[in-house]
Amino acid sequence: MNLRVIGSFLAIGVVAFACGPRARTSETSSTKSSVRHSHAPAAKPLVASVDVDVADDVHFALAVTNASTKGVEIDFPNAQTHDFAVFDSTGKEVWRWSRTRLFTSALQTKPLGADDSHVYEDSWTPEDGAHGRYTVVATLASSNYPLQQRAEFTLP
Template sequence: MLSRIAVPLLAAAGLVFACGPRTPSPLANARPKAGADKGITSHVMVDTANGSVRFAIEVTNDSPKRVELRFPDGRTHDFSVLTSDGREVWRWSEGRLFTQGIQNRLLDAHDSTIYDERWTPPAPGRYVLVAQLHSETHPVRQRVEFALR
């Protein structure tokens, strides 16, 4: 029953995120990065419009075969924000509880999955986003610099 509701809601959320308002807004992007397997790439986006910040990491299977993303627990991804001098000011997973069960996600050939979150910044400044996919089979970690005015 939960999957009947969760899957359409997640698909709608991804569509809203991907097709949301496109007013001129500062964006920071990281170029696609190859993961542990040559067929896995990731793309990180930071959108700083409207007073809050949206982060997304898209993981794509560019190979001709299906791949398995295996996670050791319920935490599939994480985002952390650092100041320009390296001090952590926010971590998405901080204070959250995650299941202890192993989980798997299959990505068909040329398929993608997106993980996205929001952050309300404490003050303007220069920051660094560290986006991570916590897969044991295809780990990804990317950094993107961005500024808030």
């Protein structure tokens, strides 16, 4: 019986010794945290706008502009850089650009120079007889500069 008690205390002592003192651990984590945060941008320099052109198809264009005086690197967690979603007047989603697509899981970074823009475009073919008011939500799927812009349009 005494051997079990001694063995238990010995195991607890080994674990406590391996973990080290608590004060040193908290100092280390706060140092790492401050270094990690120093890479985060102080302000969001990107500006987004979305244009809609209604014809036989509905054409969407998401323009992303770097409004700062310095270049930025836009990080994407996978191959998806943007998305377009269309909602009817009741708020029901009727189409999403990414719904039928597969994206690789490779991280990617895209540079965008000062005052430069990049445009993401796609088209939606509404079902026959579709008419009324719709809203498109255009999204930049960036992990460090996520942007979303909305625009309303009407199908005659």
